[in-house]
Amino acid sequence: xxxxxxxxxxxxxxxxxxxxxxxxxxxxxxxxxxxxxxxxxxxxxxxxxxxxxxxxxxxxxxxxxxxxxxxxxxxxxxxxxxxxxxxxxxxxxxxxxxxxxxxxxxxxxxxxxxxxxxxxxxxxxxxxxxxxxxxxxxxxxxxxxxxxxxxxxxxxxxx
Numbered sequence: 448x449x450x451x452x453x454x455x456x457x458x459x460x461x462x463x464x465x466x467x468x469x470x471x472x473x474x475x476x477x478x479x480x481x482x483x484x485x486x487x488x489x490x491x492x493x494x495x496x497x498x499x500x501x502x503x504x505x506x507x508x509x510x511x512x513x514x515x516x517x518x519x520x521x522x523x524x525x526x527x528x529x530x531x532x533x534x535x536x537x538x539x540x541x542x543x544x545x546x547x548x549x550x551x552x553x554x555x556x557x558x559x560x561x562x563x564x565x566x567x568x569x570x571x572x573x574x575x576x577x578x579x580x581x582x583x584x585x586x587x588x589x590x591x592x593x594x595x596x597x598x599x600x601x602x603x604x605x606x
Contacts, residue, residue: 448518452594453498455513461503463590465515467496500590509590512597517588527586530576535569542568 453465500517502509509515542565543558550557580586 448591449521449524450591451517451519451588453515453517455509455511455515455597456497458502458509458511461501463500463502463509463515465498465500465517465590467498467517468494498588500588502590505590505593507593509593510597514594514597516591516594518591519588520585523586530573534572535566538569538572539563539566541565 451467453467455463456466457464498517539562543562546561546564547558553560
């Protein structure tokens with residue numbers, strides 16, 4: 448399970464809205480001065496995200512300002528990485544190779560056109576996959592445990 452801490456910002460029955468902040472691991476890296484990723488993370492670090500989770504499985508009630516831990520399965524992250532990164536890239540390369548083999552006389556223009564068409568096809572498949580899986584509970588994070596109550600109360604055990 449991959450874990451992320453957040454803070455409860457709203458409670459509506461069994462639905463809980465949790466705020467998380469996008470953090471960067473670049474602060475602990477010794478190469479951050481020479482890395483372009485550190486610059487990009489500096490631009491987007493600290494961005495707030497709001498996630499709705501279900502709290503029915505917890506024994507104690509959740510309150511606003513409680514610190515909680517969200518969890519998501521690693522397999523879900525691997526599948527998501529495939530859909531977002533690998534599939535469009537493979538279709539882009541495949542489109543370039545296929546177009547170049549079909550129209551070799553067009554030179555690089557056929558490879559570029561095939562790559563753009565393959566990338567567009569990969570992004571269209573990604574969009575279709577996201578639409579089909581939008582209500583799949585396996586792709587949603589779950590409320591793993593309460594880390595600290597807002598009133599400083601005792602910690603709850605993991606779910």
